[in-house]
Amino acid sequence: MILEPQKRISAKALTVWKISGVIQIVISWIVTGVAIFLLHTFNGPFWISVLLIVIELISTYLFIFLLPTIKWRRWRYDVRDEEIELQEGIFIVKRTLIPMVRVQHVDTVQGPILRNYQLASVIINTAATSHEIPALEESEAEELRHFISTLARVADEDV
Numbered sequence: 786m787i788l789e790p791q792k793r794i795s796a797k798a799l800t801v802w803k804i805s806g807v808i809q810i811v812i813s814w815i816v817t818g819v820a821i822f823l824l825h826t827f828n829g830p831f832w833i834s835v836l837l838i839v840i841e842l843i844s845t846y847l848f849i850f851l852l853p854t855i856k857w858r859r860w861r862y863d864v865r866d867e868e869i870e871l872q873e874g875i876f877i878v879k880r881t882l883i884p885m886v887r888v889q890h891v892d893t894v895q896g897p898i899l900r901n902y903q904l905a906s907v908i909i910n911t912a913a914t915s916h917e918i919p920a921l922e923e924s925e926a927e928e929l930r931h932f933i934s935t936l937a938r939v940a941d942e943d944v
Contacts, residue, residue, distance in 0.1 A: 791861065792861060792862050794860050795922050797903075798857055799853055800902060801898050801920055803853050806852070817840075852875055856873075859875065860872070866936060867885055868882050868883060869885070881916060888910070889910050891930045
């Protein structure tokens with residue numbers, strides 16, 4: 786049996802994903818509030834308003850508390866001489882192997898929330914796709930970017 790990748794992303798990713806969840810939920814509550822206002826203005830059925838509120842309460846719990854925790858527990862990665870292995874997913878766990886010979890370039894990305902928590906994401910680009918290792922400590926992300934870049938150069942020279 787092949788073991789799953791061992792390296793984890795930063796625990797601060799949980800906080801970042803919860804903040805992102807709060808932003809999504811606030812927007813969702815605003816849209817729901819407008820919908821409920823319009824329902825009452827045009828004498829819509831009361832049960833629809835109750836249903837919308839129940840859906841929003843469930844969504845609030847899911848997007849702020851449950852899903853970020855599960856996402857953080859599942860996210861793992863490993864960088865080996867020949868390949869990069871990623872594991873992610875909440876309900877369906879996806880494992881991806883990226884051969885080093887396919888890596889074209891590697892970037893680090895940092896949005897305002899990640900920057901506030903001294904985190905960065907590493908983007909691995911191949912000819913066909915991009916893969917992300919999210920929310921690593923800034924120093925770890927820079928070291929990983931450099932390490933993958935070096936391994937990809939060596940793998941390219943061997944071909």
